[in-house]
Amino acid sequence: MKTYIYPENLRASVKLWFWSIRDLIIICAGIVLSVIVLVNLWNIIPFAVTACYAFVTVRADDMSIMDYLFNAVKFFVTSQQLYFGGKVK
Incomplete structure (x- = not known):
């Protein structure tokens, strides 16, 4: 009898190395497009954008x-903050 252990009852997101699959596909597509732009136009900016995206999407502990x-933009910019003043004892 074999015992299979599934992560979090199959609710865990699929990860490959340090990225989710969606992010890894975007990074690979960005690298391919960056190579095409570099060969044709000698422009390195797409590589920089792809590297920045790869850096900010690295996942550690599901974050x-x-x-x-x-979350920071949502907290500080887009969501309303409520402050209730009261007597300080």
């Missing part, structure tokens, strides 16, 4: 830098 930035 990435991009998630942190989205």
Whole structure:
């Protein structure tokens, strides 16, 4: 009898190395497009954009830098903050 252990009852996101599959596909497509642009136009900017995207999407403990930035913008810019003043004893 074999015992199979599934992560979090199959609710865990699929990861490959340090990225989710969606991010890895975007990074690979960015690298391919960056090579095409570099060969034809001698422009390195797409490589820099792809490298920045790869850096901010690295996942550690189900959190990435991009998630942190989205949450920070949501907290400080887009969501309403409520402050209730009261007597300080």
